[in-house]
Amino acid sequence: MRSLIFISLLLTSAKSVQAQNDSLFIRQAYDAALSNGHAYENLRSLCKDIGARITGSAEAAMAVEWSEAKMKSYGFDKVYKQEITVPHWERGTKEAGWVRKKNGELIKVNLLALGGSIGTDGIMEGELITFPSLSALQEASEKEVSGKIVFINQPMDEKQISTFRAYGGCYPIRGNGAVEGARLGAKAVIIRSLGMPVDPHPHTGSMHYNDSIEKIPAAAVSTQDAELIQALVDAKESLEFVMEMDCQSFPDVTSYNVIAEIKGSEKPDEIITFGGHLDSWDTGEGAHDDGAGVIHCLEALRILKELNYQPKHTLRLVFFMNEENGNFGGKSYAKIVKEKGEKHVAALESDRGGFAPRGFTCNGNEEHLKMLASFESYFANYDLHVFDPGYGGVDIGPLKNEYEDIPLFGFVPDSQRYFDFHHAPSDVFENVNKRELELGCAAIASFLYLLDKNL
């Protein structure tokens, strides 16, 4: 009995020494991020020296070069590109919209074509018909809608505490508005931007067409303009809408996921993939979406290397290309690594902006959730408190199709300001706070450390 107690004490004490070491390591990771960190300058460079990075653009190609050079400069064990095929859509040079009142008065609106939309082929105009939601449009008759320009003014629900939930509620108007409008013979569809504040910035984003239904142009107006149009509609004004857009799609192009690795010391063939997406929409600078995410993950690996951490598993940093309009980076990655017969044991993504960290969510089994919960105490001093079941991320999502049991982790920063900037011209470097960004890097470096040790 006494020896059992002794062994148990020894184990407990070994465990508590280990926990102390882990805590010490995490403190060092935070120090490295907050003091002489590289994240803020790297994000500045990605935003200002490259800029917005939609696939098919020169900026996307230069972002690939920038990323590879940056990864190489840090001396990781391996840096390489993974060739993929991605869409090529361009906004073009003309993009304008007006509301015309019965008396001829013109009100110019701030408008952005939705990503993937066709152009208007010169000036397009028509009677404006307004719906409060996609379902209201779906319930309308062809007679009401045919030949008109549809405006869907569905605001994000400000009462949601998670702005991502509010975004999810409005997503269908952007994704399916054009199909549902065209089904009833509309000429074009205009949506209220999926932005939380009422401000002058229009927000673009992905939309889709249906092969069996005519393609019509689709664009977003700023929330401020949406309120203005609604006020005119409420005052029973008959309105027309006038617009011109020369956006168009081109043949697919070759691009790359950009990858860096630190080789595992014990299980080099077991891979932990983590990253964000390098591409962005073509407006603003893709600073929060997802410059912050790729920089978070780059900085996390840099810190682990700076601290001489020898991972058990291979840590693989992936800058995914083309999350925004097709997710061909994420889909291709999952297929390629599966075909190569690689073993993937976990994945983590940062694609919710560069705000103050709140925690991590996990799409995994009971054991993974238990492991996640066991990490919480390490982060108590760092203001993290979300260690819950939840979403991983768009880029890493396809790994779940290839590796059934893989846990997918999502980094969760505070969501309150994300939809001020998401897909809008205001998603620029200046709207990312240095400390908030750095704290995200530290949280992810610490999380990867714990994950690697506990898997």
Add this chain to the structure above:
Amino acid sequence: MRSLIFISLLLTSAKSVQAQNDSLFIRQAYDAALSNGHAYENLRSLCKDIGARITGSAEAAMAVEWSEAKMKSYGFDKVYKQEITVPHWERGTKEAGWVRKKNGELIKVNLLALGGSIGTDGIMEGELITFPSLSALQEASEKEVSGKIVFINQPMDEKQISTFRAYGGCYPIRGNGAVEGARLGAKAVIIRSLGMPVDPHPHTGSMHYNDSIEKIPAAAVSTQDAELIQALVDAKESLEFVMEMDCQSFPDVTSYNVIAEIKGSEKPDEIITFGGHLDSWDTGEGAHDDGAGVIHCLEALRILKELNYQPKHTLRLVFFMNEENGNFGGKSYAKIVKEKGEKHVAALESDRGGFAPRGFTCNGNEEHLKMLASFESYFANYDLHVFDPGYGGVDIGPLKNEYEDIPLFGFVPDSQRYFDFHHAPSDVFENVNKRELELGCAAIASFLYLLDKNL
């Protein structure tokens, strides 16, 4: 036995119904704040229609008028002013500083007199001597310092997770720098601003003199200028500093704490005081410090009234005057209410900015801390997680001298961006996020509700 079980079930069920009702009420408070809330527009008006509000200024007087009118417009049970005496210091019209290099080259710096400083009486110049901390200055000899202008370049510790802790570490250079410099015969003291980022904004704030030691001018330069001066010092440049400030103190003036109440239905003589401070420094607009705090509390009371909540205790909203340079609002309030024989059962303050809520801290006894902890579950869906022992606030602090057992609660928003703006020209309305502000109002309204029901 069976009847005991029955009673116990009844009690449990009554308790759970009560908890459900509480949760429902809190959801309604959040809805009221996030949808059609008044907070953002009220803060805009306070910042733009009034502006910075240092005691003795016309703006401070107008802020009192603004507040009383605003409180009256909401139809609270009682609105009144409490007369107090406050300091009157003015920055004046001249405020400039230069670093002069040996070769005559002049570098203009962004400088702000510290609050309460004397002026320079025309141009003042002298050799610049730099110290990395207040203690380094204290250890210097009179011979080294006498006749020179002292520069203390102690940066806030960026490795601290709580920026308030980093602020606390630097506070002495601002509070005591002039006294310590003068003790060794310095002509003036310049400090590195107590700001977290390296940027061009100088941060003012309170400082003090000692009656037995000569008064010398004291000012802060921006962190960017501090880095620049340090680089010159590191390069062994001999530097002089040239400055002019015509700030000065005037005789004390009469001002007011502005107060509104909803009378308690069960214990009208037991008072819960809550508020922030209406005054601000004279630079920027006092948007986060403490416009956000007074608006938080005003909106919380408005919401409780809108939801027809009948408090058990009297809820008393106080806009304290003169937190920044003397705390005469808070000190006078505590004395006056004690002299009147009032019974005060709790107090809450919001004076940490208008950022996303993290929780509440409590300076109280075991029972109060237990009560605070019991509130946590109500806020789980609202991203609040700090329910810890801790600080109340400067304005409510003096109540503890008069009422030994009173629990003081502090509202805790995220601290990461606070010292980007604190006491700086950048503390303007545009740097407050609407949703973050509104979530603070909702958290405080919900907290007051729980506090009132559980005291």
